[in-house]
Amino acid sequence: xxxxxxxxxxxxxxxxxxxxxxxxxxxxxxxxxxxxxxxxxxxxxxxxxxxxxxxxxxxxxxxxxxxxxxxxxxxxxxxxxxxxxxxxxxxxxxxxxxxxxxxxxxxxxxxxxxxxxxxxxxxxxxxxxxxxxxxxxxxxxxxxxxxxxxxxxxxxxxx
Amino acid sequence: xxxxxxxxxxxxxxxxxxxxxxxxxxxxxxxxxxxxxxxxxxxxxxxxxxxxxxxxxxxxxxxxxxxxxxxxxxxxxxxxxxxxxxxxxxxxxxxxxxxxxxxxxxxxxxxxxxxxxxxxxxxxxxxxxxxxxxxxxxxxxxxxxxxxxxxxxxxxxxxxxxxxxxxxxxxxxxxxxxxxxxxxxxxxxxxxxxxxxxxxxxxxxxxxxxxxxxxxxxxxxxxxxxxxxxxxxxxxxxxxxxxxxxxxxxxxxxxxxxxxxxxxxxxxxxxxxxxxx
Ligand SMILES: Cc1cc2nc3c(=O)[nH]c(=O)nc-3n(C[C@H](O)[C@H](O)[C@H](O)COP(=O)(O)OP(=O)(O)OC[C@H]3O[C@@H](n4cnc5c(N)ncnc54)[C@H](O)[C@@H]3O)c2cc1C
Numbered sequence: 001x002x003x004x005x006x007x008x009x010x011x012x013x014x015x016x017x018x019x020x021x022x023x024x025x026x027x028x029x030x031x032x033x034x035x036x037x038x039x040x041x042x043x044x045x046x047x048x049x050x051x052x053x054x055x056x057x058x059x060x061x062x063x064x065x066x067x068x069x070x071x072x073x074x075x076x077x078x079x080x081x082x083x084x085x086x087x088x089x090x091x092x093x094x095x096x097x098x099x100x101x102x103x104x105x106x107x108x109x110x111x112x113x114x115x116x117x118x119x120x121x122x123x124x125x126x127x128x129x130x131x132x133x134x135x136x137x138x139x140x141x142x143x144x145x146x147x148x149x150x151x152x153x154x155x156x157x158x159x
Numbered sequence: 160x161x162x163x164x165x166x167x168x169x170x171x172x173x174x175x176x177x178x179x180x181x182x183x184x185x186x187x188x189x190x191x192x193x194x195x196x197x198x199x200x201x202x203x204x205x206x207x208x209x210x211x212x213x214x215x216x217x218x219x220x221x222x223x224x225x226x227x228x229x230x231x232x233x234x235x236x237x238x239x240x241x242x243x244x245x246x247x248x249x250x251x252x253x254x255x256x257x258x259x260x261x262x263x264x265x266x267x268x269x270x271x272x273x274x275x276x277x278x279x280x281x282x283x284x285x286x287x288x289x290x291x292x293x294x295x296x297x298x299x300x301x302x303x304x305x306x307x308x309x310x311x312x313x314x315x316x317x318x319x320x321x322x323x324x325x326x327x328x329x330x331x332x333x334x335x336x337x338x339x340x341x342x343x344x345x346x347x348x349x350x351x352x353x354x355x356x357x358x359x360x361x362x363x364x365x366x367x368x369x370x371x372x373x374x375x376x377x378x379x380x381x382x383x384x385x386x387x388x389x390x391x392x393x394x395x396x397x398x399x400x401x402x403x404x405x406x407x408x409x410x411x412x413x414x415x416x417x418x419x420x421x422x423x424x425x426x427x428x429x430x431x432x433x434x435x436x
Contacts, residue, residue: 017191020178040178040179041178041179041243041246042243042332044245047245053219053248055245055246055248055249056175056243056245059173059175059178059249060174060249061174061191061193064174067196107244107245110244110245111244128244129242129244129245129246129332
């Protein structure tokens with residue numbers, strides 16, 4: 001067994017060397033919020049955080065995640081309280097069918113950590129690694145901007 | 160390990176090309192040597208005479224190095240065209256070189272900048288120029304039991320170097336239909352002492368064009384005209400041997416590589432403060 005640290009908790013996956021991390025997250029750990037669509041790194045729906053960096057889990061081997069902090073969409077909410085970016089996606093209807101949404105929210109988290117106060121154009125470039133087949137892009141951009149506002153408000157309140 | 164296991168063993172760096180080759184059964188290694196966490200190969204060093212970039216430097220790391228040197232700014236701008244934010248954290252500079260796609264984005268810049276590939280093997284390190292590094296589609300000068308250690312970009316001691324990279328692409332994630340890069344060194348006397356050119360996606364390897372470079376070398380920066388650069392780009396474009404594929408026709412590539420090189424040369428001259436007439 002290989003021990004991974006996923007969403008703050010140690011978990012075990014099999015030792016097979018020939019599997020992608022996305023596969024292990026979904027099949028061994030049941031974390032099906034990580035979606036696999038293209039399986040070629042293009043669509044971004046399998047995006048997770050590896051030590052805080054956004055990464056396509058379909059292009060990583062499961063064993064390569066050993067010793068790293070993995071965050072999936074399941075790790076964002078605090079109990080029943082949605083993460084501010086999740087809340088913003090709900091409020092701005094930043095999705096239609098919802099398939100790509102987990103990847104978008106994870107990308108948004110990494111993007112806003114680097115650029116907490118972006119313009120709409122910067123959001124569009126920052127989120128360019130995630131494809132939404134429904135074409136909800138204008139709403140997604142609004143959701144990310146709203147998420148940024150919420151995170152800034154939380155940070156201000158904490159000061 | 161590579162030597163011990165022979166041709167069935169392959170290097171796994173960021174895996175962004177490897178995963179696809181492996182899924183499509185273009186490669187079927189029995190042993191993968193995962194060099195991802197080899198931190199000694201993950202560095203960017205700016206010296207007086209050279210910039211050294213470790214093979215395991217992620218594209219995302221190179222992207223963030225823009226403020227450290229104007230040549231790193233040029234390379235950073237290239238990485239922004241590559242892959243997606245969440246694959247740039249995985250994809251490495253060495254992997255981009257070693258995958259040796261004729262359309263790879265960093266390779267023409269490394270050829271234009273006259274970079275050196277430092278290759279590590281059982282008998283120590285050896286160096287080959289970026290131009291000689293590429294041998295064919297997905298084929299490089301790195302032998303089965305060797306790895307690429309770093310890429311070194313020489314900096315002039317008696318002048319300044321500026322460069323530029325231009326490409327035509329269809330969408331953000333897509334690879335270049337055709338691309339071109341230029342690097343121009345101007346001596347303290349204001350005379351162009353060295354011109355490097357790199358032509359991508361117009362042959363199985365990245366091309367250079369010594370005759371075109373020579374046509375510009377020796378010219379005073381103040382005397383460079385748009386017409387002169389167009390002439391140099393036209394000479395360089397004669398080296399192209401493009402093919403037609405799903406992305407573009409050979410004719411389109413032939414015409415556009417000249418345009419890319421002309422623009423890259425114009426950028427490089429402008430970056431030197433040259434006024435183009
Ligand atoms: C969605 C997507 C978009 C992409 N877009 C672009 C693009 O716009 N432009 C572009 O140029 N490329 C693009 N690529 C291709 C790819 O991401 C790059 O070529 C990347 O830099 C490869 O690096 P890697 O570390 O992932 O290499 P890997 O996949 O790990 O390795 C690639 C090859 O190089 C060998 N190798 C790797 N490192 C070494 C080393 N140090 N020594 C010896 N051999 C080594 C491996 O054995 C393998 O054969 C894209 C890929 C994807 C999936």
